[in-house]
Amino acid sequence: MLAKKIAAEAAVEFVQSGMTVGLGTGSTAYYAIHKIAERVKEGLHIRTVASSRQSEELALQLGIPVVPLSGIQEIDVSIDGADEVDANYNLIKGGGGALLREKILAAHSKQFVVIADESKQVDRLGKFPLPVEIVPFAFNLTLLKLKALGCEPVVRIADGNTFISDNGNYIVDCAFGTIEDPAALEQQINAIPGVVENGLFTGMASAVIIGYEDGTTRRTDITR
């Protein structure tokens, strides 16, 4: 898809030799990882950390150096996709189930560059059901608490089985409808015992690059 590819490729311009780079997950991040691999072949000298097993495998296959997070103090730039981007550059992420590792990377990145095609732009978040990672223990009780916040939680199923995240947890997709206060909801959900993390990324993006099917991109730098 052209829009995803050009947004991803524009983001790779943030990457310079000597940097530690966070690799996102998903079909848009896929293009960024491919572009990074091209630049590594041309002599770009970087190390990367991955937000999922899938991205780690792809990076290694393409010859990108991947190091464990245990050896890292800080990430210079992370590049990642999103399921929704609102007018204030808050995000819903986790459509691929990688939200926990993605949020850890984003939280430790000097720059968090979000890449998305135009279809991901919304005025207010919430049309895309919010992914929430929960521990399997007593998951039915955790679902009740999520429901009490005003959503319809559905445990994610993949290929006929309960989807298990890279961290051994369940993902629950929570249809809230329009989310009035994303920052407050992000905190409320994370205060529920049993919740590991949720896919609301509020106030985290330092740049957002939107790709359009007409071949253009729009980059917004966010000062916080």
Ligand SMILES: O=C[C@H](O)[C@H](O)[C@H](O)COP(=O)(O)O
């Ligand atoms: O868990 C997955 C991630 O948050 C993805 O970055 C997000 O779902 C967007 O994925 P895609 O670029 O495939 O639309």
